[in-house]
Amino acid sequence: MTNIHDIARLSGYSVSTVSRVLNNSGYLSDTARNKIQKIIEEQDYVPNDVARDLSRGKTYNVGIVLPHTKHPYFTHLIKGIMETAFAKGYHVVLLPSLYNADIENQYLEQLRRKSYDALIFTSRGIPLKRLLKYQKYGSIICCENPGDYQIAAAYSLRSKTFTEAFSYVKNQGYHEIGILLSRPRESSTTSSLTLASYEAVYGATPKIINTSVTTYQDGYNAMAGFQKNEKKPDFIFANGDDVAAGARQYYLDNELSVPAMMGQENQLSGNILNIPTIDHHFHEVGRKAMELAISGEIKMIPINSELIKR
Amino acid sequence: MTNIHDIARLSGYSVSTVSRVLNNSGYLSDTARNKIQKIIEEQDYVPNDVARDLSRGKTYNVGIVLPHTKHPYFTHLIKGIMETAFAKGYHVVLLPSLYNADIENQYLEQLRRKSYDALIFTSRGIPLKRLLKYQKYGSIICCENPGDYQIAAAYSLRSKTFTEAFSYVKNQGYHEIGILLSRPRESSTTSSLTLASYEAVYGATPKIINTSVTTYQDGYNAMAGFQKNEKKPDFIFANGDDVAAGARQYYLDNELSVPAMMGQENQLSGNILNIPTIDHHFHEVGRKAMELAISGEIKMIPINSELIKR
DNA sequence: GTAATATATGAAACGGGTACCACATCAAGT
DNA sequence: ACTTGATGTGGTACCCGTTTCATATATTAC
Structure with missing residues (x-):
């Protein structure tokens, strides 16, 4: 498997310069760009996302904790979440919890272990208070009114x-x-x-x-x-x-x-x-929740719900 | 952020030994285990999953390419996929394609870049032939009969x-x-x-x-x-x-x-x-598709579909 | 008593990028 | 002529683990 060092060696440039070509960033001569590009194509090289994530300290993954797919709001919520995630280049990871506190805690631990940049709790079994402790590891969003807790939230009124x-x-x-x-x-x-x-x-x-x-x-x-x-x-x-x-x-x-x-x-x-x-406009809740996950803002976004008489 | 090296330093052991404690592998004295465990707890240390993934060359992520969540089979399929994934400790990443070939190709490239261990195409816009070229980067499963192509498949008959x-x-x-x-x-x-x-x-x-x-x-x-x-x-x-x-x-x-x-x-x-x-028993198709994704076997699993007269 | 094997631990390479900082040019400004 | 700033490139520390190999001691077997 060829890596960035191989490309550097083969092109006669340094890894820094190769990195600049890959990310199209910083000062870079056309000569260097072309030569390196040529080697990259010859070698059929692509950078390793995991290495990149490690180095950048960011994964672009957002975990969605949900009790199960049978939940009534699942379809609407997930659609809203995916729309925003897709638009911003984030990945949606589905995390079934079965309302089991152990499992929910595992997901919090995974946030801490950097598996995700953020977690959205569409519903939860563990107390809100518990989420607070994990906020330092990444943004955490809940889909209900968090009351006095300083937790980011997008929820239906x-x-x-x-x-x-x-x-x-x-x-x-x-x-x-x-x-x-x-x-x-x-x-x-x-x-x-x-x-x-x-x-x-x-x-x-x-x-x-x-x-x-x-x-x-x-x-x-x-x-x-x-x-x-x-x-x-x-x-x-x-x-x-x-x-x-x-x-x-x-x-x-x-x-x-x-x-x-x-x-x-x-x-x-x-x-x-x-x-x-x-x-309950869960489609909108999903969109807003993902926006919060990405921005990292800790704020509450209430969304109106609507009685439909028939 | 404390890392494995900090733990090694603080405990007086080497990173290798700390790694053995973390993974509970290899030869290890009780003394070492206890001392290191103590430091780990004191420091509230957890290993970084991304670093681990990089080192191991495996992510436990499986990407699910699907046109959109409105697709009739979405709910059943995703449920089956999640059940198996959850049972085996894998993560399900949803990848909307909108049947757009460019987007589907992007996901194949992400497989190559090690973002996922495997990809399940629940449906596709690009030709099956194209999938063949990416099999060397991870298992690829399609949810239809692949005919003569050597592609892993779980599909409804x-x-x-x-x-x-x-x-x-x-x-x-x-x-x-x-x-x-x-x-x-x-x-x-x-x-x-x-x-x-x-x-x-x-x-x-x-x-x-x-x-x-x-x-x-x-x-x-x-x-x-x-x-x-x-x-x-x-x-x-x-x-x-x-x-x-x-x-x-x-x-x-x-x-x-x-x-x-x-x-x-x-x-x-x-x-x-x-x-x-x-x-079409898509729930079962989902389960089998995920099993193939995990096992890496290249085989075809046909599943009976059923006419329900009413 | 000595060879063979089990146990315990460490050093260092490796996985594969990013990014800060240093250094070298070269052109424009005064 | 001299300072200043833009441009181009390289060195290397850093992100954070895993794993192989070497070394050292303790048992066990013959």
């Missing part, structure tokens, strides 16, 4: 829209709301925001609730659970349109009347089935 | 199922088939396989066809185009369930009777709308 949504539901006369969430209130910002909004509007904690729902099938199964309860829901508030679609299917399959519903993420299923939804 | 599907459609009495593809026959294996199967069953080239369809919206728009034709389709053969759903919506919106349809990829939309589909 969900509370307001959740409240708007529940008010809308209440005004329509629904009072037995079945709520579907992906994780328990204690461990998920999303869940606690949702429930806080519910409580603000309804003035009580929800009775009909399931906190381990992510997919269509989960939504379906959750309805089976609700049917065993004494209280049956007259409205389903789901954490994704796909989930809502699964819930709906349960009622259809069991020849029960389908309650009104609302989904989230503006997924295709909601569009097809005409289920109202909340679009 | 689509022809048989396409033929089965068209026969099924024909037996049901449909003769004016509107075909939706993502790319023209000349530049896409998928398209040419689809059309070859159609022709084998119907004995003629299709008249109603659109070759730039990828999304729900594209499907919708394509129907508007078909409606302008003299020949109206009595069956829509779409390249994805989401696309079929878009097509269906066009008819609904325009109060036309919805023709029978078939989708592909076994997407949620097809399930919801009860549209028959072809499941």
Whole structure:
């Protein structure tokens, strides 16, 4: 494998000058450029990116920590992330966490070990506080409101829209709301925001609730659970349109009347089935998160979310 | 930033011995291990992954070249890829190509420059032949039948199922088939396989066809185009369930009777709308492709695809 | 008792670039 | 004529590990 030293030797110039040709930087005569270029082509030489990364102390890799690809917002978020990354010459490395704290910590360690220039936590299991300690090793971005923590963040302003949504539901006369969430209130910002909004509007904690729902099938199964309860829901508030679609299917399959519903993420299923939804604009969140990752700024970028009535 | 040399100096041992502690390899006394471990902890030292990669000549990164995240098979494929990668400690780097040959070539060059250990082409714009030249720089896997080329491949056996599907459609009495593809026959294996199967069953080239369809919206728009034709389709053969759903919506919106349809990829939309589909088992293709990437074997792994009648 | 082998450690080359600094020219400015 | 600044190039430290080879001591085997 030929390296920059070989090119230097063969061309009769120094490695510094060869490096200048490669990077098109600094003072350089046309003579030198041409001669070196010729040798480079003859030898079919290309510089080694890893060596370059080591020397520059920068990898142009950004790690994206995500629980799993089944997560409702995955598609939108990743699209936004990739658009910005691609435009700026950065690489997107997908890091599945399964919401496992050990795994998330491993990724933080990898940041420290210089595997990535930055990490974007699209969701997380470990406490925000823990992220703080790793900021000195590279920028860390979270996709939620970090509150008082000085952590870069791009996130959807969900509370307001959740409240708007529940008010809308209440005004329509629904009072037995079945709520579907992906994780328990204690461990998920999303869940606690949702429930806080519910409580603000309804003035009580929800009775009909399931906190381990992510997919269509989960939504379906959750309805089976609700049917065993004494209280049956007259409205389903789901954490994704796909989930809502699964819930709906349960009622259809069991020849029960389908309650009104609302989904989230503006997924295709909601569009097809005409289920109202909340679009958290995760595509935009993804773009902004990646911009923060690249710039290294520690600031908060809230993004409006939107209730789509149908 | 402390490095291995600092640890060596502070502990009174050589870098070789420190390296042995880090990698838990070779002969090593307990005394040395303990002393060095202590210094490592005191200094809060972690080795630099980039330096390690350079030294070892391996990155544990696998690049995934994909046209864009809107592609119907994206979700399934990426899930399979990530599962295997995660299990084996590899990193998945997403590389959007937009089917642009220049961009695809850039990724091949990056393989040569050691940015990745392997590349998986989930789809491609450049000719297969071009991939051959880069195999010496790392394993290259394609997700289609490479024919006579000696290229590692994990791919769905689509022809048989396409033929089965068209026969099924024909037996049901449909003769004016509107075909939706993502790319023209000349530049896409998928398209040419689809059309070859159609022709084998119907004995003629299709008249109603659109070759730039990828999304729900594209499907919708394509129907508007078909409606302008003299020949109206009595069956829509779409390249994805989401696309079929878009097509269906066009008819609904325009109060036309919805023709029978078939989708592909076994997407949620097809399930919801009860549209028959072809499941190409891309999840499995993803797993196998990543296994090939890691093992470096140059072999073909065909995977059965499946017609799902509904 | 001595050769053979296992154990422990270090020196230094190697992987392959980048970038700072020194040095040498040469032309323009005063 | 002399200073100054632009231009061109080289030397070399630096980024940070891994790994081979040599050396030294401790066991074990015969």
